[in-house]
Amino acid sequence: MRKKGANGQESRARLLIVAANEFAKSGYHQTKISTIVSRAGLTQPSFYLYFESKEAVFKELVEKFRSELKILLEGSRLESGIDEEHVTGRLQSVLTGLFAFLGKDSDLTQIGFFIGDDAVIVKSEMVAMIEQNLKAEQRDGYFDGDLDMHIVAECLVGVIERLTSQQLLTGKRTPEDLARHVVSLFMHGISIYPAKRAT
Amino acid sequence: MRKKGANGQESRARLLIVAANEFAKSGYHQTKISTIVSRAGLTQPSFYLYFESKEAVFKELVEKFRSELKILLEGSRLESGIDEEHVTGRLQSVLTGLFAFLGKDSDLTQIGFFIGDDAVIVKSEMVAMIEQNLKAEQRDGYFDGDLDMHIVAECLVGVIERLTSQQLLTGKRTPEDLARHVVSLFMHGISIYPAKRAT
């Protein structure tokens, strides 16, 4: 009879899952290898059979998050839209995709988006990307030329950040729902009065 | 014979300042008592002359932030406005005050707003408060009745959070500047087209 998980890949996978969960729950430094291996039904040396070090697993997880996110974002670059409908629709779909991605694996999202020094970088890159797109649309006349798109991009990321942690990862809202609210808010704000734009 | 600066209150104050800075820089767990006392020109036992434990200093700092914030927010409750001008103006002034507060002591803000488990609570409370105010204004007809003000409040806090850490604490923007951008974004969004509200 095989020992439980006498299969390397399976053990590794289990360790990775548990590790992600622990890192997400407690942060990098508070996570103990002893807890990880114990939850994975193994002993400490086994951990080092599959990973170089504590830092290495963490990096692997961060990298996984980053690369998946990169693929998602690159696949959803906003080309210049044609009319307002399109712009809105595109934003809606991109955000839905993003929230769907962020909600898919809550441990990984926690790690890549909120824990560790790289999270700051990830979000900065996201801001930069969004800013580029917004500026393009702004040049095309869809958005008020006076807006500081860097600030807008920062705000959007702040919103995504908070909604992800408070609404998405807690299961209170769906990606579509969140995307709809965000689009609505960012497109038209909450006032019932039209903006007094510089004319 | 007293040592230079061998004044209890002064030593305590110095420890508190250094501790705040270390917590802000490195987070709770990465901050070492040895570093704090060393920077404060004292030795480890002295630390325990003024504070019960590492956790105690941290809590004291968090509490300081929370109480100051509480006073600020209570002093700036939005009473029902009278017209759009007022609503906008009030929001603008409240946000300016909030950013001013958050920018006043960056170490304390870091601690109370971003580090430690209480930060989550602080922000949730802020969300709740904002939500109340928004709902009141909504009832008064200033905002679209269909809007989910809980989500809007969450978004506002997310925006405040991010702008604080990325623009305010880095010295890139002033409180007024940030408040203006936020008000503009939240009131009217970025689209040049008016919202198609349900009629």
Added chain:
Amino acid sequence: MRKKGANGQESRARLLIVAANEFAKSGYHQTKISTIVSRAGLTQPSFYLYFESKEAVFKELVEKFRSELKILLEGSRLESGIDEEHVTGRLQSVLTGLFAFLGKDSDLTQIGFFIGDDAVIVKSEMVAMIEQNLKAEQRDGYFDGDLDMHIVAECLVGVIERLTSQQLLTGKRTPEDLARHVVSLFMHGISIYPAKRAT
């Protein structure tokens, strides 16, 4: 189906060679089984197919050295010489043989002569043997009767030890060369003045 080289004796031999090299290079404790098997193209359990333990391989190597050395030394016992020419010649040839042996397999020499607790014993035995021979020649009148042959023997071994590690194993000198120098030094010293022996 056998794997390439899946011949027990061959694997064992490979392990032995690599082990000798690692022990020689890094010493007993710093040598890791994992390194040995990896260099031998095998896995850790295979090691235990051929050797009881880490200590066992080491002992086997030490024993190999000791037995070979023993054979060499026993075959070269100095019988009482007849005249000075003979004594000198005999010493020269014995030393040449010894250096040749020590230079033959540098890893084994390193292990048996310099590493591990047995090396001390090996050299002590060598001292004892040399001492016997020197004393015999001394009784026969070839050497000054006042000399403490135990010390002389110790010196000779010290010289052999150092020349082996610094000149022989580094390839700087040949066995013959070294033997000649040692004989010259031990027979007549370096002074140009004759010794003032007690008469």
Added chain:
Amino acid sequence: MRKKGANGQESRARLLIVAANEFAKSGYHQTKISTIVSRAGLTQPSFYLYFESKEAVFKELVEKFRSELKILLEGSRLESGIDEEHVTGRLQSVLTGLFAFLGKDSDLTQIGFFIGDDAVIVKSEMVAMIEQNLKAEQRDGYFDGDLDMHIVAECLVGVIERLTSQQLLTGKRTPEDLARHVVSLFMHGISIYPAKRAT
């Protein structure tokens, strides 16, 4: 009542002594901090109160040996002698001093002369120094011009090495005694016949 050794310098000194003894007895890697502190009547963290790391103590000990040895050797440079008596006497006194130094603190000698990678260097430097001196005397005509003084120096160090570990550190012989034997051996060898030098 003071705790045993509630004096920093004393604790440090005790640790250093015990550490030296352990390193000398078991070598670097086999020496355990736990053993050192336990023998010094302390606990593990205390060790790190006085030393950076295990490696650091070791280095400190090695350095102590090296610097003391350096001072000794520099103070006893052989100036060109005047006649054979002088040369012999000088050699005798230098060797006596050296053996006295090597016998003074056997643990330190073990560490600096036999353990650790630096021991090899120490001895190489010693060879170089001796070689210089011998060559000078050789140029002055005291020694046979045909001798390879590098080899002679190597032999001398080999002899010192062995006599130190086997006779001096074991308490069997005194520095003077050993020096006398070495001088006699190196000056005139053991043969009763005079050397047939090239004429």
Added chain:
DNA sequence: TATGAATGAGCCTTCATTCAT
């Protein structure tokens, strides 16, 4: 003959905290 998988035992190092002065 060979290996994939796993582990018991152990070692170095760190840090918040305390005791005696």
Added chain:
DNA sequence: TATGAATGAAGGCTCATTCAT
């Protein structure tokens, strides 16, 4: 008010060795 000295409790990592196949 202040500190020199010390420690309990942990945590990351390594290595020789074994089990089941």
